[in-house]
Amino acid sequence: MKALVFNGPGKINYEDFPDPSIDDDRNLIIQVTKCSICGSDLHPYHGDKIGKKDYSQPTEKFCTGHEMIGEVVEVGKAVKNHKVGDKIMVEAGAGCGECQNCIKGKTNLCTGYTVGKIATAYGLTANLQGGHADYFQVHNADIGALKIPDDVTDEQAILLTDALATGYYGVKNANIKKGDVVAVIGQGPVGLMAAEAAYAVGASKVYTIEPNESRRFKSKNFGAIPLAPDEAVPTIMEETKRLGVDAVIDAVGKSVTIKQAIKMAKFGGRVSILGIIQPDTAIPLFYPQMKSITIHGGIAGIAELWTDLLPLVQQGKIKGENVFTHQFDLKDGAEAYRLFEAQEDGVMKVMMTP
Numbered sequence: 001m002k003a004l005v006f007n008g009p010g011k012i013n014y015e016d017f018p019d020p021s022i023d024d025d026r027n028l029i030i031q032v033t034k035c036s037i038c039g040s041d042l043h044p045y046h047g048d049k050i051g052k053k054d055y056s057q058p059t060e061k062f063c064t065g066h067e068m069i070g071e072v073v074e075v076g077k078a079v080k081n082h083k084v085g086d087k088i089m090v091e092a093g094a095g096c097g098e099c100q101n102c103i104k105g106k107t108n109l110c111t112g113y114t115v116g117k118i119a120t121a122y123g124l125t126a127n128l129q130g131g132h133a134d135y136f137q138v139h140n141a142d143i144g145a146l147k148i149p150d151d152v153t154d155e156q157a158i159l160l161t162d163a164l165a166t167g168y169y170g171v172k173n174a175n176i177k178k179g180d181v182v183a184v185i186g187q188g189p190v191g192l193m194a195a196e197a198a199y200a201v202g203a204s205k206v207y208t209i210e211p212n213e214s215r216r217f218k219s220k221n222f223g224a225i226p227l228a229p230d231e232a233v234p235t236i237m238e239e240t241k242r243l244g245v246d247a248v249i250d251a252v253g254k255s256v257t258i259k260q261a262i263k264m265a266k267f268g269g270r271v272s273i274l275g276i277i278q279p280d281t282a283i284p285l286f287y288p289q290m291k292s293i294t295i296h297g298g299i300a301g302i303a304e305l306w307t308d309l310l311p312l313v314q315q316g317k318i319k320g321e322n323v324f325t326h327q328f329d330l331k332d333g334a335e336a337y338r339l340f341e342a343q344e345d346g347v348m349k350v351m352m353t354p
């Protein structure tokens with residue numbers, strides 16, 4: 001088959017790669033119909049580290065990508081919920097598939113590491129090949145994949161594999177309820193989806209904060225109030241009569257945005273951090289304690305959130321519009337990565353077709 005293959009930092013090439021074959025009875029193979037690049041795919045591309053994995057060092061080749069949908073072409077003997085011909089969406093990563101948390105769909109809380117099994121996203125190492133490819137092996141398919149309902153579009157299904165589910169995870173962890181006033185910091189795909197999901201669960205007002213102008217105003221589409229970072233705290237404090245907001249979702253995760261989130265939150269408020277925090281990111285604890293703020297972190301368990309999210313999408317409460325700005329054939333994937341990384345041409349998210 002053909003796939004986008006990691007050949008080192010900055011070198012993701014469309015090339016020949018061995019077809020996947022089922023290596024566990026719980027797995028299945030899809031023919032990928034659509035796939036997308038996530039911001040976290042850029043860590044290998046930049047030669048960064050993820051955990052102990054250092055992508056600046058020579059690495060066995062692997063197919064990239066953890067956001068994909070496709071048609072089932074082969075199922076393992078133990079798979080119960082899927083059959084050949086089904087069109088399915090796939091959770092961005094896989095846990096051990098055996099522990100109590102994985103069985104509940106909480107693969108983000110997989111305890112498999114205690115027996116040497118590591119839960120991770122697809123497309124980051126040769127151990128769990130990615131879906132920027134003609135064919136892709138879904139692990140633990142009964143847990144981490146779901147048939148796409150007819151009234152869910154390809155764009156929405158791809159968003160459900162990661163960005164929308166992650167955004168919603170922030171909403172859930174910030175315990176957003178009917179009538180809440182909310183701020184979302186960062187308006188990349190995850191932040192934008194978090195803001196739309198906050199309205200879907202009943203937020204009365206959502207401020208969205210983003211430096212990049214081509215991204216900042218997208219949330220106006222569903223009624224949010226866009227703000228530039230330097231005007232955010234003063235505007236929000238003035239409009240909330242110096243109380244602050246009920247909940248803040250930080251979809252950036254840098255020291256500066258976490259501090260901003262803590263400033264914006266009211267006494268007794270909630271802050272949910274979705275952005276990937278680096279080991280040296282500092283979080284001040286003085287103000288959260290003085291203001292009795294609850295801070296929640298975490299990496300989303302995607303599949304367990306589909307139960308909540310699918311009805312919201314099907315009822316039109318979450319549309320996921322204006323996220324995909326560019327379309328590519330998979331063979332032009334190297335250019336898709338380049339453009340996405342450079343944030344050229346107002347790119348928000350790219351869709352690729354094998």
Ligand SMILES: [Zn+2]
Pocket residue numbers: 038039040041066092162
């Ligand atoms: Zn991702």
Ligand SMILES: [Zn+2]
Pocket residue numbers: 095096097098099100101102103107109110111112
């Ligand atoms: Zn597990």
